[in-house]
Amino acid sequence: MSIISSLESVGEYALLLKRVLTPPDRFSQFMKEFQKGVYALGVSSIWIVVIISFFIGAVIVLQIALNIDSPMLPSFTVGVVSREIILLEFSSTIMCLILSGKVGSNIASELGSMRITEQIDALEIMGVNSANYLILPKIAAFVVFMPVLVIFSMFTGLFGGYIICMVLGTPSVETYVYGIQAFFNESFVWYSIAKSMLFGFIISSVAAYFGYTASGGALEVGEASTRSVVMNSILILASDLVFTQLAMG
């Protein structure tokens, strides 16, 4: 029974995407909603990205410095390993897991509230493609702004490590800075950005699906929001595995 309902949900999600991914009725209205989406989903997430990245970056450097205690490894290894962790996994995957909570629940609860207060029905009655009008600008805004968040996360993560080196002195700041530049592979940055854009699409579209199809009252909107966060977390981790294998395997 649950397999059938899961398949039905996948089908509903695909049909919803078909309605979403069509040209907007009015481009000027789309741009208005796109700008609102950039601010509400992207710009307002910068502070959480900066704070979390700073502390996680600092903890990564601290943990590696404490655990790599071998004379066989040069001291700049701390910088190299921290950089690879931050660039390849933390700034894209882990940051998106965190954003799925903030952005995903925001989208699901907004659309869910609109659904139960008949605002979506009102759009339909006016002859507006409500899925396209409400969801497309959100997906576009979040996917387009995702690279900005990832770059912020990379820089503040590495900066957190820099500060911990400055405070503790092991490794020294110079060694850390040398480490984060050593054997640098630029494609890792592009890989991380591409991955985060895919996750951005998953977060916004899955959350929109749960919010758009919510029914009932305030309790169901809360449930839709929770389900969207849980489903997004699973999908992000599963697609991370597939994407990593495809891109780097």
Next chain:
Amino acid sequence: MIEVRNLVKEFDGTMVLKNIDATFQKGVVNIIIGKSGSGKTVMLKCLVGLIQPTSGEILYDGRNLTTMRSGEIRRLRRDIGMLFQGAALFDSLTVLENVMFPLDMFSRKNRRERRKRAEFCLERVDMLQAANLLPSEISGGMKKRAAIARAIVLNPRYLFCDEPNSGLDPKTSQVIDELISDITTDFDITTIVVSHDMNSVINIGDNVIFLNEGIKEWEGSKSQVMDADNEKLNDFVFASDLFRKIKVAEEIISEEEKGG
């Protein structure tokens, strides 16, 4: 004119609407009444295409809604205005922006003309003074009036109202009823109101349809409602103490006139 032929709607094997036939004339207020759970709202949602009927036909001036493609339905809906039970104004937009929204989406007029049209409609419902307020800053009655302004801004040919008086005091209800009646006459549109408010029926119900357990039990005008000999309709109408007393008073007056 909207015609409904043999309309049936089932949910999980339960028939909610049973072979309904009805004609809703232009320029008059058509009211669908019935108890909670009688199928009124389902019928309204079928009429506007928010719910797909199980079988039957819904004809908008001869055009069958049930066989239309989604693009055709969207075009038809630009001729439809709807007042929802909770008004359904967009939370993030001001009253004026809400009324301008259909124009922003579909009108080719410039911004100044669109604003002028929206202000005209707000003035029509006496809401111009609240144009720059958000829906959260106005009362329930004002929300309904703003929603009526939004519903008529594109000059619709069909107006649907779902429980327009729910949650409103009697005085505000009367204002909303009069507004719906005036708009129907002034713009010569087909208006369908779903309600269980007998005051509305008596005030504005030019054509009244009574639904009971998904069946069209009775049809007539507001002047016939009080004197109908349908038992189920009488149960519904005279459930209100006020209407029972009016009926008794009418009978006493009638007998006195006969006697004297």
